[in-house]
Amino acid sequence: MNVNKKKIYPQWFIVLPLVIYVLFFLLPSILGVGYSFTDWSSKSAKTGIHFVGLKNYxxxxxxxxxxxxxILHTLMFTVVSNIIKLIPALFLAILLNESIKCRGLYRTLFYLPSILPFVIIGLIFKSILNYNNGLLNAALEFLHLGFLKQKWLSDLGVVWKxxxxxDAWRxxxxxxxxxxxxLSAIPSSYYEAASIDGANFWQKLRMITLPMLxxxxxxxxxxxxxxxxxxxxxIYVLTNGGPGHATEVLTxxxxxxxxxxxxxxxxxMNTVLLIITAIIGVGVVKMMSRQEG
Amino acid sequence: MKNKVLALLLCLGMTVSLTACGGDAGSDESTAGGQDSSEAAGEAGEEATESAGSDDFAGEELSIIVSADWMNDYYDETISRFEDTYSVTVDLQTIPADQYSDILQSKLETGTCTDVFWIQSNPFAIASVIGNPEEYCLDFTGEAWEGIMPEARLSSCKYEDKLYGLQIWHNSPEYVMVYNKSLFEELNLTVPKTYAELKSVCEKIYAEGITPWFMPGADGWQHQLAFFQIGGVYEETDPGLYEALNNNTAVFAGNEKMLEVLGQFKELSDAGYFGEDWIGTDSSNMANEFGDRTCAMAMANSSYVKQIKDETGSEDEFGMFLIPLGDNDTFPTNPAGPTMFGYAGTEHPELVREWFRFVTTTESLQEILDNSGKYTNLDVTDENLEQHWLPEEEEFMNTVDKSKMLTPVLQTGTKYTNDYWMDFGADLIAYCQGTMDADTVLANMDANRAAGAATAGDEAWQ
Structure with a gap:
């Protein structure tokens, strides 16, 4: 049986997207890597671009x-931001997957911050977190919790938090x-069967929810x-890498x-980022294929 | 048949409209011509007679490219008078500031530049921004208007002893200490002239629950002014320092005066004299803090006094004094400013020269100053010009010896320093927070300047 004849779209349909991808993504990326071995600068129009080997690296x-x-800050941010988003998000999802009142409203409210532009978020939170007249410290004062006041964006021990x-809020x-x-794709019969067998919430989470998710x-x-x-x-909108260089990341x-x-x-610098992303990306893809296999 | 009628009607319509246009144009020209001749005759003053005949350029167009905020509407009257005097038109192309540099560079490199162009000049900008002035700029050497610019500004307009640019800019005190004079009087405080006096003043103000020196660290670009605006004191302590820094025979690292100033800055920071969270505070509330007396001093321009009063309605009196870190007594002379150049490839070189002569007459300078609104003076040597100094500015300027106004501020007096302004600011905060030492702050500036010099291909660094 000739399977190809049953395909809805012919192979040449991929040509146009492939050309666009190669021209506007792949080629500039490769050129970028190439330029990282040169002394390309704002004066290059006059002085020319010269190969400098690994000097930049x-x-x-x-x-x-x-x-x-x-670079280390970037890696730290990647790990921590994932942990503090994934775990609360999982429990929120489980909670809002149940038949509770105003479920749709809660889902919308939690989702809303993610559609806000970073510039707006930066402006709002810089104002809220201002030490002298920010909303957060004012609220703490009002609640007689002044001892909890912090220099949220300028104290080295607090700024990353x-x-x-x-970031988690967003x-x-x-x-x-x-x-x-x-979660909505997991058949409810699995949970019903587990309940009949006397499984508690954590057992259901470990044995049904996580494997199915x-x-x-x-x-x-x-x-x-x-x-x-x-x-x-x-980072740019909240601290611009500061105070000092305390929150500088690769970008x-x-x-x-x-x-x-x-x-x-x-x-x-961007090529370094590309290499790190590629290494981690290959690892994740391998892990995924192993699980699929 | 219908088509033929339609075609006939269209032809008729075109003929009528062309006739109308021709008639309008003719009437406009005759009116304009009439105005020109009468106004030119009426304004046939001394300036017009000094230059070429007013009819020599009739019908020509002078094109000018400028970044937003450098000419604004305060040149309009002068431009209009120039157009009327010489029967020419001026095509003023104002470009948004963030795009200006790229557009100018591409126009210069492609040979399509306007007759007149502007750059934000400083003593090194002709080489670094324009690159090859002989190729791009008209040589104005020998023009009489060279004399209207003070020596410090001429350094931003000349390259290898040839005059290329014209800088007409104000000389109001920029980023000196603005202080609440009424508050000082009530607390029996006198203006500090040394660091020790400053510390003592801060201590007394702090004891009153007032922030002695408002320092907006979160802006990222203001706090380092305390270090750079007193460039004169580094040069006085170590004569020839600027030249040595520009020839790469001296470095910031290890400079004792600079280390002393950094140490003093940190001492004030540690004592809380900049406010409880100066690193996290921006300048958006500074005028209010002055107005409600929650701060007593800050680095600001002289025009800020008016802003405080306008915005807060404060009835306090304000004054200015020199930043006393490092016992500084030098004025922050800054020869940087928007500067006009003639394009070498212009088709109207004589008209361009005439424009430069025209704009430097007393009448034009007075128009520019009077129409600017926000400037109280122009830094020119023309004694016939009526300046509008504020009383606070006059009082302050009278306290500064003229000999203390010769050295430019560090950021524009030394090459590649200003390019790393924000980096230095971040390093200074890191130093105040104890994550970097003072000499590393200075060494980082050396490394950054070296990187800037390498980018520019500066021979002194090779």
Missing amino acids: IDIFTSNKNYVQG SIFAV GVGYVMTIFIAG KGSIMINLVFGITYGLKVFDI TYSFQLYSTGQYGMSTA
């Missing part, structure tokens, strides 16, 4: 600017929505990891290099 790891710390909190609803989609967990994990590795907006450094005209160095 050596500079990244030996520079007076602590780029390595920026503030960023994670804002992202939990999105992750939750994907979990809800996964593998697909949703993987999707959230992949989205979360790629989001975490290329994080820029939330904020790359942005700074670009804005001072050091395009070669900037593309080298």
Whole structure:
């Protein structure tokens, strides 16, 4: 039997998207990697672009600017932001998958922050978290909890926690929505059978929900990891890498290099990000294929 | 048949409209011509007679490209008078600030630049921004208007002893200490002239529950002014420092005066004199803090005094003094400013020269100043110009010795320093928070300047 004849779309349908993908994504990415080995700068129109080998990469790891710390911050953000979003989102999804009153309203309310632009979120939270006249500290004062007041965005010991909190506020609803989609696909008969067998909530979670949610967990994990590795907006709008360099990540450094005209160095930073993403991406894909197999 | 009628009607319509246009144009031209001749005759003043005949350029167009906020509407009257005097038109192309640099560069490199162009100049900008002035700029050497610019500003307009640019900018005190004079009087405080005096003043103000020195660290670009605006004191302590820094024979790292100033800044920060959370505070509420007396001093421009009064209705008196860190007594002279250049490839070089002569007459300068609204003075040597200094500015300027106004601020007096303004600010905060030491802050600036020099291909760094 000739299976190909039964295909709805012919092979050449892929040509146009492939050409667009290669021209506007793949080629610029490869060019970017190529430029990371040059001295490309804002003055290159006059001086030309010259091959400098691994100089940019050596500079990244030996520079007076602590780029390595920026890379470590990026990895830390990726891990922590995923943990603090995935776990609460899973429990929220389970809760809002039950037949409770105003379920739709709650789902909408939790999802809403994820559609807000980062610039708006930055403006709102910078105002809320202001030490002197921010809403949060004012509320704590009002509740006679003044001892809990913090310099939310300028204290070295607190600033990352503030960023994670804002990031979770924005992202939990999105992750939750994907979990809800996964949960609604689990047949209720599984839970009924488990209940008859006397299984409690945790046993049902471990034996039914989590195994059946593998697909949703993987999707959230992949989205979360790629989001975490290329994080820029939330840091830029809340702290711009500060106070000092305390919250610099790979992309904020790359942005700074670009804005001072050091395009070669900037593309080298992005190439480092590409390598890290590729390594983690390959790992995740392998893990997924193993589970599918 | 219907088509033929339609075609005939259309032809008739076209003929009528063309005739109408021709008639209008003719009448406009005659009116304009009439105005020109009468106004030119009426304004045949001394300036017009000095230059080329007003009819020599009739019908030509002078094109100018400028970034938003550099000319605004305060050049309109002068442009209009120039058009009338010479029967020319001026095509003013105002570009949004964030796009201006890219557009200008591409116009220069593709040979399509306007007759006149502007850059934000400083003593190094002709080389770094324009690159090759001989190729792109008209040489104005020998023009009489060179004399209207003070020596410090000329440094932003000349390259290898040739005059290329014209800088007409104000010289109001920028980022000096603005203070609440009434509050000082009530607390029996005198204006501090040394760091020790400043510390003592801060201590007394702090004891009253008032933030002595409002420092908006969250803006990211303001707090480092305390270090850079006192460039004169570094040069005085170590004569020739600027030149050595520009020749790459000296570095920031290890400079004792700079280390002293950084140490003083941190000391004030640690003492809480900048406010409880200065690193997390931006300047959006600064005027209100002055108005309700929750702060006593801040680094600001002289025009800020008016802003405080306008925005808060404060009846307090305000004044200014020099930033006393490092016992500084030098004025923050800043030769940077928007500067006009003639394009070498212009088709109307004589008209461009005439424009520069025209705009530097007393009448034009007075128009520009009077129409600017926000500027109280123009930094020119023309004694016939009627300046509009604020009383606070005059009082302050009288306290500063002229010999203390010669050295420009550090950020524009030394190459590649200003390019890393934000980086230095972040390092300074890291230093105040104890995650970086003072010498590393300075060493980082050296490394950044070296990177900037490498990007620019500066021979002194090779």
